[in-house]
């Protein structure tokens with residue numbers, strides 16, 4: 001267990017928060033970027049993805065402890081937690097490591113003693129891989145008003161996109177969840193699960209326990225990744241944990257939420273604000289744009305002031321060097337020690353640390369990996385994603401390709417070379433024009 005003690009908090013915490021960060025076997029769709037950094041630590045709008053979750057949690061007064069639950073090695077979050085503890089002294093931040101992927105509810109249950117320490121009444125659970133305005137205050141308000149057992153954050157998406165998510169059927173008047181189905185085969189609702197929940201601690205753990213019991217008497221038809229390779233030395237398991245371990249992983253969505261919908265105290269708060277999933281590497285580009293736009297609306301001093309060559313919102317790390325004749329924005333993040341040459345044009349893109357964009361190069365709808373080089377007069381470009389789209393792939397010449405061009409770590413694009421809708425694995429040198437390819 002990795003923990004940075006910050007300071008004593010005299011008030012008894014009534015709400016705790018868990019961020020489900022997953023582990024190295026997840027985030028495969030985030031390749032090639034997840035080859036070099038764990039997805040929750042990938043920077044969008046100048047900060048790691050989970051930093052945006054902490055920022056939202058910091059606005060909820062009664063949160064005194066935030067637990068990251070995942071199955072990455074402990075060392076992965078050490079520096080991040082150290083820095084975050086300084087920035088967010090109002091809560092303690094811990095990382096609890098699952099010995100194997102236990103699923104979105106399995107991890108919560110496994111660490112129930114740590115979560116319940118201090119007797120919190122409510123538990124906020126956030127999927128790490130979503131980007132939104134996290135209206136946690138509104139969720140807490142609804143929770144209080146309705147004397148709820150659970151509140152889920154929902155948003156409306158197109159009918160075509162809905163079946164890729166958990167779907168919620170609710171009473172629009174009372175906001176009660178009547179029915180919940182995870183990624184249904186056919187359309188049932190376009191109100192979907194945003195991956196942000198608020199539970200009564202008195203309700204959620206007994207609900208998980210019941211689900212484990214049901215498992216033993218009613219084998220599941222669905223098969224989830226098995227947890228065969230268990231490290232038996234990890235912790236002395238209870239009977240219920242034995243049941244959990246012998247069976248498959250336990251999913252909040254499939255195993256718990258559908259049953260909660262049978263209770264009368266499960267409600268949905270529908271957000272009208274932005275929401276996106278961060279699944280594929282390309283989805284970091286719309287997430288970057290949405291967080292930058294939010295920071296711009298909030299008049300954040302982190303952003304670069306608009307000018308003739310800065311089309312807001314733009315984030316430039318203080319250690320980056322941008323030639324005054326380069327034109328940047330909108331929706332651009334420039335990482336530490338990046339160098340941008342004269343006359344370069346960058347739009348809707350993320351340029352990661354130590355990269356160089358040489359003079360008169362053009363980078364649009366793209367991610368330039370760490371220590372990348374884009375030659376002079378080169379073009380690295382993707383295709384704009386339609387507003388409201390929840391997919392980052394498009395069909396080009398009959399083939400499904402990524403709309404965002406992604407260069408992995410230390411890729412080089414030669415002078416005057418054009419790279420279009422490509423995903424390029426790390427350490428490649430692109431000397432000729434390429435389009436719609438995955439470069440291995």
Ligand code: GDD
Nearest residue numbers: 020021022069070101102103107127128129165166193195
């Ligand atoms: N600790 C831990 N352990 N975290 C996990 C595990 C696990 O075994 N498995 C997944 N996670 C984390 C992921 O890192 C991610 O943050 C979150 O849980 C959900 O990941 P998935 O299980 O891959 O689900 P999904 O993204 O396909 O769908 C979920 O999120 C959608 C919203 O983004 C569901 O909740 C959907 O209903 C929802 O619409």
